[in-house]
Amino acid sequence: MKKIHFIISLFVLAITLSCSDDNTTVDLESITAPTNISALTTVTQDNTGKVTFLPKGEGVTQYEIYFGDGTATPAIVNPGATVTHVYKEGVYQSKIVGITLDGKRTEAIQEVMVSFKAPENLVVTITNDLAVSKKVTVTAKADFALFYDVYFGEAGKPDPISANNGESVSYTYQAAGVYKIRVVSKSAAVKTTEYTEDFTVTLVNKPSTSAATPPNRVAKDVISIYSSKYADVPGTNYFPDWGQGGQGSSWAEFDLNGDKMLNYIKLSYQGIALADGTSVDVSGMEFIHMDVWTADLQKIETSLISKSNGEKPVTKDLVANQWNSIDIPISAFTSQGLTVADIFQLKFVGTPWATGSVFIDNIYFYKAPSAAQTIQLPLDFESTTLTYAWAGFGASDFGPIPVSVITNPDKTGANVSNKVVKIEKPSGAQVWAGASLSLDAKVDFTKGTKIKVTVWSPKVGAKILYKMEDSNSPKDGNGNPTINVEVEATTTVKNAWEVLTFDLTSAASFNTANPYDRVILFPDFGVAGTGTIYYFDDIKQF
Template sequence: MKNIKYITSVIVAALVFSCTSENDLINLDSLDAPTNISALTTVTQDNTGLVTFLPRGEGVTRYEIYFGDGTTEPAYVAAGATVNHTYKEGIYDAKIVGTTLNGKRTEVIQNVVVSFKAPENLVVTIENDLAVSKQVNITATADYALFYDVYFGEAGKPDPIAANNGETLSYTYANAGVYTIRVVSKSAAVKTTEYSKEFTVTVVNKPFASAATPPNRQASDVISIYGSKYTAVAGTNYFPDWGQGSQGSSWAEFDLNGDKMLNYIKLSYQGIALAENTTIDVSGMEFLHMDVWTADLEKIETSLISKTSGEKPVVKNLVANQWNSIDIPISAFTNQGLSVADIIQLKFVGTPWATGSVFIDNIYFYKSPAALIEMPLDFESSALTYSWTGFGSSDFNAIPVSVVTNPDKTGSNVSNKVVKIEKATGAQVWAGASLDLDSKVDFSKGTKVKVAVWSPKVGATILFKMEASTSPKDGNGNPLINVEVQAKTTVANSWEILTFDLTTASSFSTANAYDRVILFPDFNVAGTGTTYYFDDIKQAN
């Protein structure tokens, strides 16, 4: 009988014990129960009903297989090994049990079909994977079948790969191209059922992750053309075409799970046009930034177009299948004689011409900030805009928050400007306000945070929170990397300094890039129409 190559997910546990000290002993209690338990079941095509089980799983040191046909004793199978069992014709519920070294068990029931009829009604689905280049996913289902073999038609790889009937099998080719894929569905019968198709294997030609989130910037330090981070120039036309549609070039706004980006398809040249009679002066900026993703372009040429002095290009090489973060000095344009005081358009040209597609996001001009919103925060700077965002009103929208004149310049806080948060009647128990920092918090300055608080009552819980804004999000869209610490007010209608020791929170790490501070006044209590003031958010040891 020919050899069969199987795709398996077998974990082989190799444990080495040392007697040198107690510290070398393995903590068996820490081992989790096995996961992803199943078995690849194949059968010989000779009407004997001889089925081979290849159990699979993660964290398994030994398997037990109960065959489901009345056999009382299970078969014990080591990780990576197989066991044979002869069935009569019928449908059986086999039980596969995976066991860890510490005795934790996971079991699954798997249907085993043993039929001496050839497979019928074979249905095969062959698809290019949407996320992995040159990967093909195949699913084959047939009546009376137990498993199927797939011959992928790649040179030098003649052996088939097997999968259970109805399971999906994935295979990655070395090169894109056209291949003859043959699927052979098998039961216990001598006769098999086949399906064959010429299939074009492709590379992934669109991004499946977003570009890096741009940093927080003051409005005066950035002029945005496209992207969700900053407010873009109003009325901009991102697809003016300029006659390129006749060459096969086209465009779309690609939506990646809510993150939109520009997509220029078969890019000859396409561009961006500001609204009629609109120009922007970028002479005070230092760089043009954009994030570019492509599967097939080698280069992108970017031109700024001036109302009075024409256009000048800058060419950048691109790395395929990843985001290219591009920063072009404004001087690269002005050194060619271009005036950047009256920019009306941007133009993109692809190399090779009119063949590749490109995705572009976060197009903006920027300069180094004159001042930063960073710890410590005292809200006194006239050069900065402290853009606090309130949340948690009775209708789940923003609660009022603003930087105002200190209404009580006495005691521990006689500064001029403070933050006012109004917890209106009916506001959510978690209502509060957040502020994005322009740089991550430097914990060499201390892991405690002191905040000046003015509360209308004694015993109000103040929750102080920091987040890493670019970390992955939870189901509510909140960053998963965060730290929360609480303190209670001890005086009413007067300023006091509350201390929040971040090290008391198990989630805290100085390695995390926290760049957002959040204040929750009277946390866990619904709004009653009260006002809280905050100031001087600073670190201490």
């Protein structure tokens, strides 16, 4: 169990480090508070109660360890080093403090269970990662245990990996197959408790999450070939085959929880053909976009095929096991002499040839819209031409919660605008239920690093969590972008509008260089749904 607290020093130092032949200036104002503070706690199996702490964190130059048993003086530990302490039998609340060069401190409270009983009621969960091939995660928890060791059973890797009781540890194998995974749960007792399972490690050969939702565009700015966002060119054949089935290539339309995408299997070359006699003039467009996912292809070659003068290819590298957002300038084809006023086919070629599979979604030509036609900050939801595609999440079954743009139901006080966002938090909704909106452009922080949101809450004291994400950043184990920033504010009135302020600079993860392109609102964050309704409006920088 960990509880995280941030303690920021009230002053900033400026230190200049010098030596006889070199001058180095350290800008301490750029140093942020440490993050991800924790400690691996292990204990010897000899009934002595000797516990070893291995503190961990980011941005740390030194740790303090408070043992929680009445020992007044903390242990000072350098990064990568350990410290031991002998406990009597009992449960203790230790404190691990990470310290930066200029004295900023972040602390984590961590429970230390010291028991001279062997672990009991061991429960082990082993899962394949849904997004990363051959990656396995183990979680083990037992009564009286402090930590556990996992032997993953891969040849040449005899040493175990340790984790705190109840926490998870992951490992990526060199090859798929069946491995004997052994978990040894340990307390301070001589006797340990074990669990062994023959586990099948798998390759990830299909996406577990959808590609990013395309931005809102008006009809004249996009020509869609395959997407659920825009109106596609009618009569298009997505699997003309062109004789490639004889080489083992095949195709399917893959359905991921209602999100359909093209799947070309053992891709030699496959493609798309518009209806007979149909072609599209993309000379007024600036890019062709597509989202591509693969577990095993290294490259994909995309060709536009003209009725009048043949085809020209452009090749792009692919990163496995994630969505690759590809935008190819139309000029990359016209510079090769291709006429793009009569495109009637698209062709895809895989590298290596006829070996790997590829999933493709959101294929469309587009040009940059004017600022007035885009979803971007500030947001007031008053446009009659834009579609504000809010996506709710976190219902009791983990599905979407209701969210919509409606007529302002309470034109009084701080908000007399016409349109607002309505987010319902139904009974039983998850504590993290909320709604997200993808932006058409990354946030420009020259316009300010604080956010104002006009909020209508049914109660005083509701936490409103404001979050922004870089939707294209690598995903965590739950499929969420790892580059994000979160700031909380609390409502002070009920059944009335008020303006809440979110200072992004107060979050250690915030960086103006990050291309944040998604806004997320969490009403009554940390509290399960009770059937309440919240309204939001006027999301603005200052």
